[in-house]
Amino acid sequence: MLQHFAAGPLDQVDIDKLGQTQYPFLYCEILGANIDNGVMSYDLELLVADMIQTDLTDRNQVYSDTLQMLHDVLNQFIQALANTNTTVEDDYKAELPITCTPFTARFDNELTGWSGSLTIEVSNKNNLCIAPFS
Incomplete structure:
Protein backbone atom coordinates (compact mmCIF):
# COMPACT_ATOMS: atom_id res chain seq x y z
CA MET A 1 0.00 0.00 0.00
CA LEU A 2 2.90 2.40 0.59
CA GLN A 3 3.59 4.31 -2.61
CA HIS A 4 6.81 6.14 -1.76
CA PHE A 5 9.73 6.26 0.70
CA ALA A 6 11.94 9.22 1.54
CA ALA A 7 14.40 10.11 4.29
CA GLY A 8 15.85 13.30 5.71
CA PRO A 9 14.85 16.11 8.06
CA LEU A 10 11.12 16.14 8.83
CA ASP A 11 10.83 19.79 7.86
CA GLN A 12 11.11 18.55 4.27
CA VAL A 13 7.82 16.65 4.55
CA ASP A 14 5.93 19.09 2.40
CA ILE A 15 4.21 18.39 -0.89
CA ASP A 16 6.00 21.23 -2.67
CA LYS A 17 9.42 20.36 -1.29
CA LEU A 18 9.16 16.61 -1.93
CA GLY A 19 7.30 16.76 -5.20
CA GLN A 20 5.18 14.08 -3.57
CA THR A 21 2.22 12.96 -5.64
CA GLN A 22 1.73 9.36 -4.53
CA TYR A 23 0.20 8.54 -1.15
CA PRO A 24 0.46 7.08 1.40
CA PHE A 25 4.20 7.30 1.98
CA LEU A 26 6.81 6.34 4.56
CA TYR A 27 9.34 8.90 5.76
CA CYS A 28 12.36 8.36 8.03
CA GLU A 29 14.42 10.88 9.96
CA ILE A 30 17.54 10.02 11.93
CA LEU A 31 17.26 11.99 15.17
CA GLY A 32 20.64 11.11 16.63
CA ALA A 33 22.94 8.40 17.89
CA ASN A 34 24.30 7.39 21.29
CA ILE A 35 27.66 5.69 21.77
CA ASP A 36 27.95 3.55 24.88
CA ASN A 37 30.21 0.78 26.12
CA GLY A 38 29.74 -2.01 23.57
CA VAL A 39 26.54 -0.54 22.07
CA MET A 40 25.65 2.21 19.63
CA LEU A 47 6.22 8.62 9.66
CA VAL A 48 3.40 7.19 7.53
CA ALA A 49 1.26 9.91 5.99
CA ASP A 50 -1.64 10.24 3.59
CA MET A 51 -3.74 13.12 2.29
CA ILE A 52 -7.21 13.71 3.72
CA GLN A 53 -10.27 15.51 2.42
CA THR A 54 -10.37 19.22 3.26
CA ASP A 55 -13.60 18.67 5.21
CA LEU A 56 -11.83 16.00 7.36
CA THR A 57 -14.57 13.42 6.74
CA ASP A 58 -12.05 10.65 6.08
CA ARG A 59 -9.61 11.54 8.88
CA ASN A 60 -10.51 8.58 11.14
CA GLN A 61 -10.16 6.13 8.25
CA VAL A 62 -6.75 7.61 7.32
CA TYR A 63 -5.67 7.40 10.97
CA SER A 64 -6.66 3.74 11.03
CA ASP A 65 -4.99 2.90 7.72
CA THR A 66 -1.72 4.74 8.39
CA LEU A 67 -1.35 3.27 11.89
CA GLN A 68 -1.78 -0.22 10.43
CA MET A 69 0.84 0.53 7.76
CA LEU A 70 3.30 1.85 10.36
CA HIS A 71 2.64 -1.24 12.48
CA ASP A 72 3.30 -3.48 9.46
CA THR A 87 21.00 -10.46 5.72
CA VAL A 88 20.89 -8.23 8.81
CA GLU A 89 23.58 -9.21 11.28
CA ASP A 90 22.60 -10.75 14.60
CA ASP A 91 23.92 -7.84 16.67
CA TYR A 92 21.07 -5.47 15.75
CA LYS A 93 17.92 -5.06 17.81
CA ALA A 94 14.97 -2.71 18.04
CA GLU A 95 14.04 -1.43 21.47
CA LEU A 96 10.42 -1.90 22.49
CA PRO A 97 7.97 -0.37 23.11
CA ASP A 108 2.17 22.92 5.36
CA ASN A 109 -0.33 20.63 3.69
CA GLU A 110 -3.19 18.22 4.44
CA LEU A 111 -1.02 15.30 5.58
CA THR A 112 -2.47 13.02 8.24
CA GLY A 113 -1.03 9.88 9.78
CA TRP A 114 1.18 8.51 12.50
CA SER A 115 4.79 8.92 13.54
CA GLY A 116 6.70 6.37 15.56
CA SER A 117 9.90 6.83 17.55
CA LEU A 118 12.23 3.86 17.21
CA THR A 119 15.64 3.10 18.71
CA ILE A 120 17.91 0.57 17.02
CA GLU A 121 20.84 -0.82 18.97
CA VAL A 122 23.90 -2.22 17.23
CA SER A 123 27.04 -3.80 18.58
CA ASN A 124 29.87 -1.33 19.06
CA LYS A 125 32.91 -3.50 19.51
CA ASN A 126 36.16 -1.83 20.48
CA ASN A 127 38.44 -3.04 17.68
CA LEU A 128 41.77 -1.19 17.57
CA CYS A 129 42.77 -3.12 14.43
CA ILE A 130 40.32 -1.06 12.37
CA ALA A 131 40.85 2.29 14.13
CA PRO A 132 41.62 5.18 11.72
CA PHE A 133 44.92 6.04 13.40
CA SER A 134 48.27 4.36 13.80
Whole structure:
Protein backbone atom coordinates (compact mmCIF):
# COMPACT_ATOMS: atom_id res chain seq x y z
CA MET A 1 0.00 0.00 0.00
CA LEU A 2 2.90 2.40 0.59
CA GLN A 3 3.59 4.31 -2.61
CA HIS A 4 6.81 6.14 -1.76
CA PHE A 5 9.73 6.26 0.70
CA ALA A 6 11.94 9.22 1.54
CA ALA A 7 14.40 10.11 4.29
CA GLY A 8 15.85 13.30 5.71
CA PRO A 9 14.85 16.11 8.06
CA LEU A 10 11.12 16.14 8.83
CA ASP A 11 10.83 19.79 7.86
CA GLN A 12 11.11 18.55 4.27
CA VAL A 13 7.82 16.65 4.55
CA ASP A 14 5.93 19.09 2.40
CA ILE A 15 4.21 18.39 -0.89
CA ASP A 16 6.00 21.23 -2.67
CA LYS A 17 9.42 20.36 -1.29
CA LEU A 18 9.16 16.61 -1.93
CA GLY A 19 7.30 16.76 -5.20
CA GLN A 20 5.18 14.08 -3.57
CA THR A 21 2.22 12.96 -5.64
CA GLN A 22 1.73 9.36 -4.53
CA TYR A 23 0.20 8.54 -1.15
CA PRO A 24 0.46 7.08 1.40
CA PHE A 25 4.20 7.30 1.98
CA LEU A 26 6.81 6.34 4.56
CA TYR A 27 9.34 8.90 5.76
CA CYS A 28 12.36 8.36 8.03
CA GLU A 29 14.42 10.88 9.96
CA ILE A 30 17.54 10.02 11.93
CA LEU A 31 17.26 11.99 15.17
CA GLY A 32 20.64 11.11 16.63
CA ALA A 33 22.94 8.40 17.89
CA ASN A 34 24.30 7.39 21.29
CA ILE A 35 27.66 5.69 21.77
CA ASP A 36 27.95 3.55 24.88
CA ASN A 37 30.21 0.78 26.12
CA GLY A 38 29.74 -2.01 23.57
CA VAL A 39 26.54 -0.54 22.07
CA MET A 40 25.65 2.21 19.63
CA SER A 41 22.00 3.22 19.35
CA TYR A 42 20.28 5.19 16.60
CA ASP A 43 17.12 7.15 17.30
CA LEU A 44 14.75 7.29 14.32
CA GLU A 45 11.36 8.77 13.64
CA LEU A 46 9.24 6.91 11.11
CA LEU A 47 6.22 8.62 9.66
CA VAL A 48 3.40 7.19 7.53
CA ALA A 49 1.26 9.91 5.99
CA ASP A 50 -1.64 10.24 3.59
CA MET A 51 -3.74 13.12 2.29
CA ILE A 52 -7.21 13.71 3.72
CA GLN A 53 -10.27 15.51 2.42
CA THR A 54 -10.37 19.22 3.26
CA ASP A 55 -13.60 18.67 5.21
CA LEU A 56 -11.83 16.00 7.36
CA THR A 57 -14.57 13.42 6.74
CA ASP A 58 -12.05 10.65 6.08
CA ARG A 59 -9.61 11.54 8.88
CA ASN A 60 -10.51 8.58 11.14
CA GLN A 61 -10.16 6.13 8.25
CA VAL A 62 -6.75 7.61 7.32
CA TYR A 63 -5.67 7.40 10.97
CA SER A 64 -6.66 3.74 11.03
CA ASP A 65 -4.99 2.90 7.72
CA THR A 66 -1.72 4.74 8.39
CA LEU A 67 -1.35 3.27 11.89
CA GLN A 68 -1.78 -0.22 10.43
CA MET A 69 0.84 0.53 7.76
CA LEU A 70 3.30 1.85 10.36
CA HIS A 71 2.64 -1.24 12.48
CA ASP A 72 3.30 -3.48 9.46
CA VAL A 73 6.59 -1.69 8.64
CA LEU A 74 7.79 -1.99 12.23
CA ASN A 75 6.74 -5.65 12.45
CA GLN A 76 8.54 -6.45 9.20
CA PHE A 77 11.72 -4.84 10.50
CA ILE A 78 11.54 -6.54 13.90
CA GLN A 79 10.78 -9.91 12.29
CA ALA A 80 13.72 -9.46 9.90
CA LEU A 81 15.99 -8.97 12.90
CA ALA A 82 14.67 -12.16 14.52
CA ASN A 83 14.80 -14.27 11.35
CA THR A 84 17.98 -16.34 10.98
CA ASN A 85 17.75 -16.19 7.17
CA THR A 86 18.03 -12.40 7.04
CA THR A 87 21.00 -10.46 5.72
CA VAL A 88 20.89 -8.23 8.81
CA GLU A 89 23.58 -9.21 11.28
CA ASP A 90 22.60 -10.75 14.60
CA ASP A 91 23.92 -7.84 16.67
CA TYR A 92 21.07 -5.47 15.75
CA LYS A 93 17.92 -5.06 17.81
CA ALA A 94 14.97 -2.71 18.04
CA GLU A 95 14.04 -1.43 21.47
CA LEU A 96 10.42 -1.90 22.49
CA PRO A 97 7.97 -0.37 23.11
CA ILE A 98 7.73 1.99 20.14
CA THR A 99 5.82 5.18 20.89
CA CYS A 100 3.43 6.27 18.12
CA THR A 101 1.70 9.64 17.83
CA PRO A 102 -1.10 10.69 15.45
CA PHE A 103 -0.93 13.98 13.55
CA THR A 104 -3.07 16.07 11.22
CA ALA A 105 -1.91 19.23 9.46
CA ARG A 106 1.47 18.90 11.16
CA PHE A 107 3.05 20.33 8.02
CA ASP A 108 2.17 22.92 5.36
CA ASN A 109 -0.33 20.63 3.69
CA GLU A 110 -3.19 18.22 4.44
CA LEU A 111 -1.02 15.30 5.58
CA THR A 112 -2.47 13.02 8.24
CA GLY A 113 -1.03 9.88 9.78
CA TRP A 114 1.18 8.51 12.50
CA SER A 115 4.79 8.92 13.54
CA GLY A 116 6.70 6.37 15.56
CA SER A 117 9.90 6.83 17.55
CA LEU A 118 12.23 3.86 17.21
CA THR A 119 15.64 3.10 18.71
CA ILE A 120 17.91 0.57 17.02
CA GLU A 121 20.84 -0.82 18.97
CA VAL A 122 23.90 -2.22 17.23
CA SER A 123 27.04 -3.80 18.58
CA ASN A 124 29.87 -1.33 19.06
CA LYS A 125 32.91 -3.50 19.51
CA ASN A 126 36.16 -1.83 20.48
CA ASN A 127 38.44 -3.04 17.68
CA LEU A 128 41.77 -1.19 17.57
CA CYS A 129 42.77 -3.12 14.43
CA ILE A 130 40.32 -1.06 12.37
CA ALA A 131 40.85 2.29 14.13
CA PRO A 132 41.62 5.18 11.72
CA PHE A 133 44.92 6.04 13.40
CA SER A 134 48.27 4.36 13.80
